[in-house]
Amino acid sequence: MPSFVSYLIHTLFPPSVRLPDILLIDVGLVFGIIGIVVFLTKTGRWGSLWRDWLTTVDHKKIAVMYLIAALLMLFRGGVDALMIRAQLAAPGAHFMPASQYDEVFTTHGTIMIFFMAMPFIFALFNAVVPLMIGARDVAFPRLNAMSYWLFAMGAALFNVSFIIGGSPNAGWTAYPPYTGLAYNPGPGENYYFLALLIAGLGTTMTGINFLVTTIRMRAPGMTLMKMPMFVWSTMVTSALILFAFPPLTVALAMSLFDRLFGSSFFTLAHGGMPMMYVNLFWLFGHPEVYILVIPLFGVFSEVVATYSRKALFGYPLMVVSILAIMFLSYGTWVHHFFTMGAGPGVNAFFGLSTMLIAIPTGVKIFNWIFTMWGGRIQMTTAMLYQLAFIPTFVIGGATGVLLAVVPADYQFHNSYFLIAHFHNVIIGGTVFGLLSALYYWWPKMFGMKLNERQGRWAFWLFFIGFWVTFTPQYFLGLKGMTRRIYTYPAGFGWHQLNVISTVGALIMGAAFVVLVYNIVWSLRFGERDLTGDPWDGRTLEWALPSPVPEYNFARIPVVHERDAWWAMKQRGQSLAGSLRAEDVHDVEMPKNTPIPFLIGVSFFVMGFGMTFKWWPIAIIGFIGVILCLLFSGFDYDDHHHLKADVIRNTEASLGRLQG
Amino acid sequence: MSEHGNTALTIKEAYEQDNDKGLKFLRPHFAEEKFPAVQIAGYIGSLVLTFAAYFLVMNHVLPPAALLAIILALAVFQAGLQLGVFMHLKESRGLAWQLIPLYLVFLIALGMVGMSIWIMLFKSGVS
Secondary structure (H helix, E strand, C coil), X not given: CHHHHHHHHHHHCCHHHCCHHHHHHHXXXXXXXXXXXXXXXXXXXXXXXXXXXXXXXXXXXXXXXHHHHHXXXXXXXXXXXXXXXXXXXXXXXXXXCHHXXXXXXXXXXXXXXXXXXXXXXXXXXXXXXXXXXXXCCCCCHHHHHHHHHHHHHHHHHHHHCCCCCCCCCCCCCCCCCCCCCCCCCCCHHHHHHHHHHHHHHHHHHHHHHHHHHHHHCCCCCCCHHHCCHHHHHHHHHHHHHHHHHHHHHHHHHHHHHHHHCCCCCCCCCCCCCHHHHHHHHHHHHHHHHHHHHHHHHHHHHHHHHHHHCCCCCCHHHHHHHHHHHHHHHHHCHHHHCHHHCCCHHHHHHHHHHHHHHHHHHHHHHHHHHHHHCCCCCCCCHHHHHHHHHHHHHHHHHHHHHHHHCHHHHHHHCCEHHHHHHHHHHHHHHHHHHHHHHHHHHHHHHHCECCCHHHHHHHHHHHHHHHHHHHHHHHHHHHCCCECCCCCCCCCCCCHHHHHHHHHHHHHHHHHHHHHHHHHXXXXXXXXXXXXXXXXXXXXXXXXXXXXXXXXXXCCCCCCCCCCHHHHHHHCCCCCCCCCCHHHCCCEEEECCCCHHHHHHHHHHHHHHHHHCCCHHHHHHHHHHHHHHHHHHHCCCCCEEEECHHHHHHHHHHCCCCCC | CCCCCCCCCCHHXXXXXXXXXXXXXXXXXXXXXXXXXXXXXXXXXXXXXXXXXXHHHHCCCCXXXXXXXXXXXXXXXXXXXXXXXXXXCCCCCXXXXXXXXXXXXXXXXXXXXXXXXXXXXXXXXXX
């Protein structure tokens, strides 16, 4: 028995997770969990947690859960970033051991891409897409909840790695042979592959769900060319997800087979092809960067039109360019590994195809500027992010074109120039867009505005902090500093630039603190949104009260033009004014179900068992998955009818019923 | 109240109006059977094809080149089977939307596989 206990302790708590800072976090987590349990028990909220959140299939609540998870992960990834910057602030520093540094930059990248940006984007999809297209829910509500719980459990599995067993440490790209069993025997990389497989399954289902939703669930009259731009971007992103995630799934599964079952897909020995992993990963990876940015192109198209009080300039051209980006993004992936040496023919082809993408992107930039041209611009926080996005993204895109020049890429490759470039586009494009969307749609999601004054503080801190952090990194890259470097000697001329970069990171950290303060303050004291249309919006979600009732639309609207809600207002109409009691009918609504949550838990158990090769536990989890699927397959009692009277009462209490 | 004021329809009403205009094909028509015999046959067929590939490879019954060709053929056949049986390839209401992404899939998959082969040709001296 003692040998079993010592085996457990040795496996679950190896020396790499017994560092003082991690032990401190362990203690904090224990107290945190006890605190949450006591709080829920004392206030008697277990039932409401189960009924309203864990078993919900309502897209609006799923959006809130995605948002909470994304903000938590933004915190985690941000702390990792600050640790990286602390380590690099001085030459020869040993702020943390080298092995921990590897784990920190790996988790920073993985969390920010897969567990921050992706769920934040899905939060936006869930929060507004059904409202924008005049639907009562997504096409497959239960699948939607399942997507969420698979993502959440994947994220949970990834996050337990640093307290139990040890974090992955092969970079967010997890190239072999760094991930090979011979060189990396700990459970960390198993965590990485399993967490991403589970979360990736959820993401693929989200792609399917929103592709079908945007194609099939639009209100009568909303043709493709009358869809709001954000819906277009959702459709294109979903298609990208659907085609891009299978190569990732395959690459991850094959790597996992190499580690768990002794296969040799990507090993150095036995005829494995490590570079094939790189090829498959970027087959996914390049569309992925467009998955991360296209939804925000949609957000900016909505934000700029609303706050300029003008229709979006060049809508058809925007649609064409977004489709062109989607298509071209499948033909550029080799630019992530020009230095593999695939020969001049291959490199020249992919260098040119990469530069080609700059053209449709440039078209979009000009269209946003022309939308603002001659408009009456309101300088709200959301609009500030939009204004910051344009120059930031243009500079990030321009350095991307520099990287696409193959001979130059041999110099820039894996230097801090690259790091600065992709942070420039991902923060300047994705994160600015996400924060813009947060301020823009917050009233619709929660029923109150975020305080604008505090929002402007957060914006300026974030914007200035961003440039202070990443401008020096371009020059560090040109001076020869490579990525993932643990420490460096004095005398290379890197010290001052690194100090500036760290100061910038601290400013961005301060911006995050202000953002959280802004959210907490506004939840308590924020200005309530009583009209449902605080920004004088253009699309259908603003026709509804804030927060939106369970059934979304008491009566499905009929759409006659683009910017449907704006046109209705111009005609002096509203959805509320014309709603007569006899127009309200019973509504078929999806029923809450525990299956998505349980299937997520089962996947977590299975993933945890496989990570440590504890097959009995893995099999228990697998049986759980199968049972959930079987039960779900034969569960025909999946919807209920919301009575017309209930809807009438709700609408009347909101003052939206005639007579 | 403008001319558009009273045109709001429920989805059901919209369908009924469409039917009046002779657009009968817009009415939902999904394949519905008492017992899903086709699906079960498809499921068993998929399993058989998968295990056939597995045993062919594990027992090294043929030279590698022939094995590759056979498992590739089995894979393509199974993909077709699953598309036909489980992916509702032929069912639709109005325009068969599912076919458009499918054509795109073929195009992209061909591009991905073809270009991957092209890219990886360099590796003769590496692995």
